[in-house]
Amino acid sequence: DSGVTQTPKHLITATGQRVTLRCSPRSGDLSVYWYQQSLDQGLQFLIHYYNGEERAKGNILERFSAQQFPDLHSELNLSSLELGDSALYFCASSFSSGSLGEQFFGPGTRLTVL
Amino acid sequence: AQKITQTQPGMFVQEKEAVTLDCTYDTSDPSYGLFWYKQPSSGEMIFLIYQGSYDQQNATEGRYSLNFQKARKSANLVISASQLGDSAMYFCAMREGRMDSSYKLIFGSGTRLLVRP
Numbered sequence: 001d002s003g004v005t006q007t008p009k010h011l012i013t014a015t016g017q018r019v020t021l022r023c024s025p026r027s028g029d030l031s032v033y034w035y036q037q038s039l040d041q042g043l044q045f046l047i048h049y050y051n052g053e054e055r056a057k058g059n060i061l062e063r064f065s066a067q068q069f070p071d072l073h074s075e076l077n078l079s080s081l082e083l084g085d086s087a088l089y090f091c092a093s094s095f096s097s098g099s100l101g102e103q104f105f106g107p108g109t110r111l112t113v114l
Numbered sequence: 115a116q117k118i119t120q121t122q123p124g125m126f127v128q129e130k131e132a133v134t135l136d137c138t139y140d141t142s143d144p145s146y147g148l149f150w151y152k153q154p155s156s157g158e159m160i161f162l163i164y165q166g167s168y169d170q171q172n173a174t175e176g177r178y179s180l181n182f183q184k185a186r187k188s189a190n191l192v193i194s195a196s197q198l199g200d201s202a203m204y205f206c207a208m209r210e211g212r213m214d215s216s217y218k219l220i221f222g223s224g225t226r227l228l229v230r231p
Contacts, residue, residue: 002158033218043205043221056218088157094217102149103219105159 004093004106012112018079021109025072025093032074038087049074081113116141116210120222127196128230135191135225137206147209148189154202165189201229
């Protein structure tokens with residue numbers, strides 16, 4: 001158990017809908033990263049938050065947004081969902097935005113868009 | 115741009131034998147970090163081992179060791195005494211970014227390892 005929690009574990013929804021994925025980092029970790037794992041794109045970095053502030057953006061679609069709250073949990077919002085958004089979404093946490101860069105991953109949320 | 119290459123989509127190994135999973139990387143940054151993660155069929159990503167670009171010695175963690183050859187830009191994972199529970203997908207990743215702003219991980223395409231009894 002990495003100490004990172006993600007809810008829900010599974011999510012099935014329809015095209016055009018909006019969903020929210022939630023992540024709680026390890027106790028004491030200030031950084032939260034979001035990654036998407038799909039069959040065709042592999043594992044891709046989406047976005048990084050550090051202590052409530054956005055620090056870096058990767059291949060994140062405009063239909064996707066994220067935020068990190070004062071209690072350090074983070075939410076990834078996916079809207080106007082398309083079939084291609086079906087994927088495993090991970091969040092990962094680390095103590096700082098730097099250090100070794102070692103990131104601890106949550107169990108993931110498997111999103112299925114029908 | 116930084117890049118990670120894993121050329122072995124799948125590998126077999128006999129239980130109790132050692133196996134090497136290949137990883138090559140490309141970066142122009144003198145400071146970088148390399149990671150290996152294990153993803154079993156249940157889906158979670160498990161951190162295995164880390165190697166920093168300035169580390170003088172190869173990293174080891176239990177049955178895992180990293181064969182770091184800086185000049186060749188390779189960071190191969192060696193698993194000794196394979197166990198059935200080692201059957202999983204293995205990802206090599208490289209840290210990209212700046213310590214004072216953000217690190218993100220760039221992942222390879224992965225190698226699926228199957229341990230035979």
